[in-house]
Structure formats: C-alpha cells, structure tokens
Amino acid sequence: MKKLLIFALLLMLMALSIPATMAQPECTDAIGCVEIEAGDPVVIGYMLTVSGPTAFLGEDSVGGIELAVMDRGEFLGTEIEIVGEDSLCSAEGGQTAAQRIASDDEIAGVVGTNCSSAATAALPIISEAGLVMISPSATSPTLSDADMDAGGVYLPGFYRTAHNDLFQGAIAAQFIAEELGAASLATIHDGSSYADGLQGVMADVFASDFEGTVTFQGAVNIGDTDMTAILTEIAADAPDVLYFPIFEPEGNFIADQALDIAGLEDTILFGADGILVDSFPENTGDASVGMYFSGPVVTGEAYQSFLAAWEEEIGGVPPSGFHAHAYDATNMLLDSIEAVAVMDDEGNISIGRQTLRDELTAIEEFEGLTGVLTCSETGDCSTGEALGIFQTTEAELEGNWPPPVIWTPAGGMMEME
Numbered sequence: 001m002k003k004l005l006i007f008a009l010l011l012m013l014m015a016l017s018i019p020a021t022m023a024q025p026e027c028t029d030a031i032g033c034v035e036i037e038a039g040d041p042v043v044i045g046y047m048l049t050v051s052g053p054t055a056f057l058g059e060d061s062v063g064g065i066e067l068a069v070m071d072r073g074e075f076l077g078t079e080i081e082i083v084g085e086d087s088l089c090s091a092e093g094g095q096t097a098a099q100r101i102a103s104d105d106e107i108a109g110v111v112g113t114n115c116s117s118a119a120t121a122a123l124p125i126i127s128e129a130g131l132v133m134i135s136p137s138a139t140s141p142t143l144s145d146a147d148m149d150a151g152g153v154y155l156p157g158f159y160r161t162a163h164n165d166l167f168q169g170a171i172a173a174q175f176i177a178e179e180l181g182a183a184s185l186a187t188i189h190d191g192s193s194y195a196d197g198l199q200g201v202m203a204d205v206f207a208s209d210f211e212g213t214v215t216f217q218g219a220v221n222i223g224d225t226d227m228t229a230i231l232t233e234i235a236a237d238a239p240d241v242l243y244f245p246i247f248e249p250e251g252n253f254i255a256d257q258a259l260d261i262a263g264l265e266d267t268i269l270f271g272a273d274g275i276l277v278d279s280f281p282e283n284t285g286d287a288s289v290g291m292y293f294s295g296p297v298v299t300g301e302a303y304q305s306f307l308a309a310w311e312e313e314i315g316g317v318p319p320s321g322f323h324a325h326a327y328d329a330t331n332m333l334l335d336s337i338e339a340v341a342v343m344d345d346e347g348n349i350s351i352g353r354q355t356l357r358d359e360l361t362a363i364e365e366f367e368g369l370t371g372v373l374t375c376s377e378t379g380d381c382s383t384g385e386a387l388g389i390f391q392t393t394e395a396e397l398e399g400n401w402p403p404p405v406i407w408t409p410a411g412g413m414m415e416m417e
Helices: 002-016 055-074 091-101 116-129 163-179 193-210 228-235 250-258 279-288 301-311 324-338 353-361
Strands: 033-036 042-048 079-084 105-114 133-135 158-160 184-189 213-219 241-243 268-271 292-296 348-354 364-369 371-373 385-392 403-409
Touching: 033 105, 042 055, 042 091, 042 324, 055 079, 055 105, 055 301, 055 324, 079 091, 091 105, 091 116, 105 116, 105 324, 116 133, 116 158, 116 193, 133 324, 158 324, 163 193, 163 241, 163 268, 163 292, 163 385, 184 193, 184 228, 184 348, 193 213, 193 241, 213 228, 228 250, 250 268, 301 324, 324 348, 324 353, 324 364, 348 353
Parallel strands: 042 079, 042 105, 105 133, 133 158, 184 213, 184 241, 241 268, 268 292
Antiparallel strands: 033 348, 292 385, 364 371, 385 403
C-alpha cells in the first residue's frame, strides 16, 4: 500500500512539473495550424533571388520586408523572425527554395518569389504544404489563372502585390501606339514565363487594339552573349519599336549590339521592369540613353517616408522597382496573421492555415504604398494602376537612379524639368 501511495505522489509531482506552456490552443482548421509556443517568435519566410545576375530583385525585396518588420516592433506579444531561401530566378531555384520552406513547420507565411519561373515551380509545393506565398514581383498572367487547360497554373495559397502583366503589356502597347506613333513592333523574350508572357500581351494588344503590325517575335537563350543573328533578322523589317522584356545581362547585350545593326538605326529600344535596375545604364553604356521601360510607379508621402527609412537603415536607394510591393506584401501577411491568430492564456499561438488563406483572399481596400489593394479569388491584389513608362537619360548613365517617369495611363505625358 505504501508503495502505491509513493508511486501516486510521484505521478502527481511529475504532472505538476510539466510546464503549462506545453499546451496549445486546439486546432480546428481544415488544413492544419502553425503552432507557436509562448515566447517563441512568429516566423515568416522569403523565397527571393539573392544571388546571381538577378540579385538586385531579391535585395530590393528583402529591404522592403525588413523595413515592414522593423515598423511593426512587438507582434502578438513576441518578435517576428525572418528566414530566407535563395530561389534564384529559375524553376530549379524556386522548387528547391519551396521544398526547404515547406519542410519548416514553424513558418507562418512566405513573401516571394521574385521571378515568375521560380513561382511556377514553387507554387505546387507551397500550396500542398498549406502555406501562403505573396509575390512582390512575379507578374506572369498564368500564375493567377485557374484555367489549367488554357495554361493557367494558379493553386490555392498564391497572392501577389505585383501587377499582372495583362496590365503591363497593355499599357506598353498603348504608349508606343498613341505617344510614339509606332506602326510596327518586334519582340524578343528569353523563354521564361515572365518574358514570354509579357511580350505576348504587348504584341497581341498592339495588333488587336491599335492595328499595329508585329514583324517578329523570337527568343534568345539565357546565357547568350552574341545577339547579332536575331537582331539582323529583326532588322530586315526595320520595326519602329523593339520590345525586349528580359533581364541582365542578355538585355544589355541586345541594347548595345543593336547600335551596330544596319536597319535598326531608327528603331526605338524598349525594355521592361526586368532591366529597370540601377546597374543597367552602367553595364550598357550609351545604348541605354533614351531607352524606354515599362514598370511600377510608386508615389506619395508614405512612399517618400519609406525611401527616407531605406536610406537611413539600409543606405542609398532601392536597386529595383518592387521594394514597395514587398513592403505591402509583408504588411498584408502580418495583418492577416494578426487577425486569425488564436492565443491562449499562457501566450501560446495557433494560426489556422486555411483561415489565413481566407483572410488574405478577403482583403479589400488595403492602403498600401503601391496603392489600394483588393485581392481576387486567384490572388491578384493589384489593379495595375501603379504602372508607367520611364526613359533613361545621360543622368542615369552618370549614376542617377531611378530614371524619370514620363507617362502613366491616367496622367498621360509628364512635363520634364
């Protein structure tokens, strides 16, 4: 009898010694919960291209994420931790980054990817894991298209603060037709879903809405350095505009070598947000002066305050055009986590995965740096209003960045100082 009493007392003591914080709020979410013990940080992840020739995009977005987290301070009674994976700007990079992120059950949500090819490969893994990913710069129309028979790749869990290139291609076509008076167009892409999709929209809208002639649509390979063959083929029809929405360094080679191709002397060179980056004028030289670019336009007092914070905390100016989109994506994610998180009396936190998706999908009139955002059922949260046309000058060749915005769909041509 005495032994039984001693054993019972030992069991009671063991029960009393188990910390109360080990218990978690009950998870009733349809696809599970992220469980955070009291005192542990809320973890958000990123999948961004932070190495190689497109690292400027990742550095741009990381800065936006860090400033958003810095602005939050304490969050749900604890801290926010950022963990990151390099998704490069490729399908392979996106897949690898997503696999690593999905294996970490502490991550509440993800900002990324930068590139559409990486997003396309990452999305099935992220969706299957019950996570959300909010892209600041992946703009391919297929990502938010649920019609898989028509090439759509949308899966639940995808969102973006970046514009859909259905908007960007259309405004670029409008500009060259109405402002430049172009009657003919040639395009070059690099085989990526971003570049191929964007040039396709540009060409289709130019031909259908403005009765323009598309003389050539062709591709180079990522890694190509000699562009003379494709440029010579394009020059045979001497198009008014050559549109090449690709990245560095291929974009630099196209712009530079076009200067020496007979038949392209009067052809206007036109890039997109993939080469709307501070290193492009320096790496391209005189060929960059006078070039046009389509890309994101962000204005307003809040944005100016953001730029001041960037200069103070990070230094200099953002290298590309999607830092504000990353800032908005981070705030949308954190707002949604805060709205759905369940905390018990001991400070343990439970975040329902499906509930988080539902909260993001329901976002309406979110006041962001990039404008007022409302998310569609397939994750498009930007209207495309924050887009415009830029033109580089000698000042950008000498280190000024960014180049001036010369036209927006709503405002028309701008007066230049």
